[in-house]
Structure formats: structure tokens, C-alpha cells
Amino acid sequence: MINSSSQAYKKARRQYLKSTKSRDSNADWSAFRISEKHFKSKFPPPDFTFVLDLATLDDARAAEVAAGVWAGSPDVVPTRQLASSKAYVLPSIPGLVLLPAFLTPERQRELVKWSLVEHCRPPNETNLDTHYLLPDQGLWNAFLQERSALVHPRPIDVNAEYIKQEPGPRQLVDNIPASRINFESIHSISKPLLLPSVSAQPSTSANLLPRLRWANIGWFYHWGTKHYDFSKGKIPVHETVRQVCKEIIKLIDWNEVFESDTSEWGPSGPDWVDWHDSYEPDAGIVNFYQTKDTLMAHVDRSEVCATSPLVSISLGNSAVFLIGGPTRDTKPLPILLRSGDVVIMSGPACRRSYHGIPRILENTLPSYMKEMTDDGWAPFRAYMESTRININVRQVFPKGFTPALA
Numbered sequence: 001m002i003n004s005s006s007q008a009y010k011k012a013r014r015q016y017l018k019s020t021k022s023r024d025s026n027a028d029w030s031a032f033r034i035s036e037k038h039f040k041s042k043f044p045p046p047d048f049t050f051v052l053d054l055a056t057l058d059d060a061r062a063a064e065v066a067a068g069v070w071a072g073s074p075d076v077v078p079t080r081q082l083a084s085s086k087a088y089v090l091p092s093i094p095g096l097v098l099l100p101a102f103l104t105p106e107r108q109r110e111l112v113k114w115s116l117v118e119h120c121r122p123p124n125e126t127n128l129d130t131h132y133l134l135p136d137q138g139l140w141n142a143f144l145q146e147r148s149a150l151v152h153p154r155p156i157d158v159n160a161e162y163i164k165q166e167p168g169p170r171q172l173v174d175n176i177p178a179s180r181i182n183f184e185s186i187h188s189i190s191k192p193l194l195l196p197s198v199s200a201q202p203s204t205s206a207n208l209l210p211r212l213r214w215a216n217i218g219w220f221y222h223w224g225t226k227h228y229d230f231s232k233g234k235i236p237v238h239e240t241v242r243q244v245c246k247e248i249i250k251l252i253d254w255n256e257v258f259e260s261d262t263s264e265w266g267p268s269g270p271d272w273v274d275w276h277d278s279y280e281p282d283a284g285i286v287n288f289y290q291t292k293d294t295l296m297a298h299v300d301r302s303e304v305c306a307t308s309p310l311v312s313i314s315l316g317n318s319a320v321f322l323i324g325g326p327t328r329d330t331k332p333l334p335i336l337l338r339s340g341d342v343v344i345m346s347g348p349a350c351r352r353s354y355h356g357i358p359r360i361l362e363n364t365l366p367s368y369m370k371e372m373t374d375d376g377w378a379p380f381r382a383y384m385e386s387t388r389i390n391i392n393v394r395q396v397f398p399k400g401f402t403p404a405l406a
């Protein structure tokens, strides 16, 4: 697998030796950080012995596992398959539900197309909107039409109030966890526009596409404060994604998932009893990762409802997903997520756990995404070669909580 005489290997080795010489004593050495570093490392390559990989249990996925280069083990922690569906739960993380290969290759390709063609366009916001005046038809559709057409930087409005966001990966802002009690005060926090880059130059859609990092679903999210900005109104969650999420939540027998759970359920009690009816996604994000990208340890705590299921769909290249506990000091469990896998984070013990993506696994696009199944697939195939897409869908308000949002 590793060619130790290649230039890439030698470069990675030099970098590794350099990085181990200059360890900063003030650095974050939490259990989560140590695990992130392990999986980010190019040299030595990470050990996958203790990575949970449920695909290795499935004979139908043997060729996919072999082609995927990296493989973990199915039994690094105790798991329990539900009697009622092909879902797995982990007694060590109550509320985490894994549905390996839930989506057929055909549904995966449909969701890739949906993410780029239908979702990545106004009125949905993307990370690039802060800095560029993106075409009305969306960046992907403009790219298909005319790859070299220029996209211009967003001018700064001298009369507007802005806040500055540092460049690079998502910032470590430890925002106040939203709840029914503090909802009004969080809602009233000012949410100024993010300052457009002063150095952005006109760029082509082809050059901007690898810099696409996320597109908003439903309620708008304010990245400067890490709270929802309800003043901007709500875009309904698109039927394609809403239906997939509702189907998944309905398919799970939640009684089977939570039977042994004794953790705190908060003011509303164990609300899973009526998720089949009350679950209604209203927010989320589509994440676009290039193979060099990572998502640092974080908790999704901007939603008022801290228990309702978060549905997370993986498409394209595989990734290592780390899931820990209430602080960064809990040693996280690494899980190998492949295209078509679905993860559900639900309940008080899991929904607000630290998690992140330290590594996208290079060259792991499954063969069915490389086949030319229809005439229009070629540009999607080329983009997906180096991409992982994650559709991450949430419910902001618990059942019966209907604040005035004026």
C-alpha cells in the first residue's frame, strides 16, 4: 500500500519528523485531539485496527471493502443489530444508530446530483456567498455551462455592520448550548454580516468549486455567533431530503433503541415515543469535503431540541468519523463511514456529544460512482473523485415549542 521510495513518502516523513520535534506544551492534548492527530497523519499512516467498520460484516460489500484500501474491524466495541431493521446500536453510546449501506447506489447518485444541482443555489447560502457574488443559477450549474466564466468578489458595503471571520477551518467558538430557557436571549443577540474578503480576486467557477465547503439547509445559520438567525426566515427542507430523513426515522423501532437507556432526558421526558409522528427536519447543512479537508471536534448545540434525531448521510469518498462524549476528554470511537452509510445521533447522551471528521480517505470513491450510468454523470464523477458529501439534517424546535420569531 505504501511505497517508501516515493517522493510523497519522503516528504511526509520529513514533515512528520519536524512536527514531532516542536511539540508545544500548551497545545490541546485532550483524548479527542490525540485521536484526531492519529487519523490526520500521513506518516506514519493511521492504524485502522480499532476503527469500527460494519461494512466488513456484509458479504455483499466485500469487493467495495477490498477496493476501498482502508478497512477497520466489525467488533472493536459491542454492537447490537436491531431485530426490526438493518440498523445497529452501540450500548456504549446510547442514541447512536448506524445504518450501513442504507442508500442504494442509485439513490446515492441522485443525492449527489441534488446536492450540487438543486441545493447549491439561491436562496440557500454557501460558504462562498460571503466573499463572491455567485451566479443565480448556482455555482455548479454555472460551471457546467461555462467553466471559465468569471465570478466576481462581493464588494464591501460601507454602510453595513460586519464581523470578521478568520480564514481556514471552522473556528473553535464554544457557543452557549441553546435551550427553551435561553432561546429568547440567544434570538436577540445581534448577528451582523460576515466581512467579505478584501483580497478576493475574480475567479472562475472551476477554480471556486473545490473551495465550496457547505450549503445551508432550512433555517439560516449564523457562523459568526454559531446560532440560528431566525430573522432571515425559513426555507422549507427540500422534499427529496425531507422524505429520506422521515423514512429513516420511521423505519427505526425507537423502543428497541432506547430500552436500556437510563440517561437524563430533560424537561420533555423520553420524547422518542412519538418521533415517528413528531420528527420534522427544519435545518441542516450539506458539507462538501475535498480529501485534504477535516472537520474539527465540535458539538451541534445550536438547536433548541437536544434530543431529536440528527440524520447524517455519507456520499462519495469514505471518512473517519470520531464520536466522543460530553467533553474533549472522552476518548472517541473511530467509525469508518462509506458512501451510502447513514448515522443517526439522537437522545441526550449522543446528540450533544463531541464528534468530528479528522480524515477523508483518498481514492475511496466506490466503483458504482465511477461507472457512466447515464449520459450526464461525467462531471459529477470527476468532481466526486476527490470529494465526500455529507448531508446533515436536524430539527431545531422540540414538539410543541412555537416561539414568536418576529
Ligand SMILES: O=C(O)CCC(=O)C(=O)O
Pocket: 285, 287, 295, 300, 312, 321, 355, 356, 357, 390, 392
Ligand atoms: O461529515 C460528517 O459526517 C459530519 C458533519 C457534522 O458533524 C456537521 O455538519 O455538524
Ligand SMILES: [Fe+2]
Pocket: 298, 299, 300, 355
Ligand atoms: Fe456535527
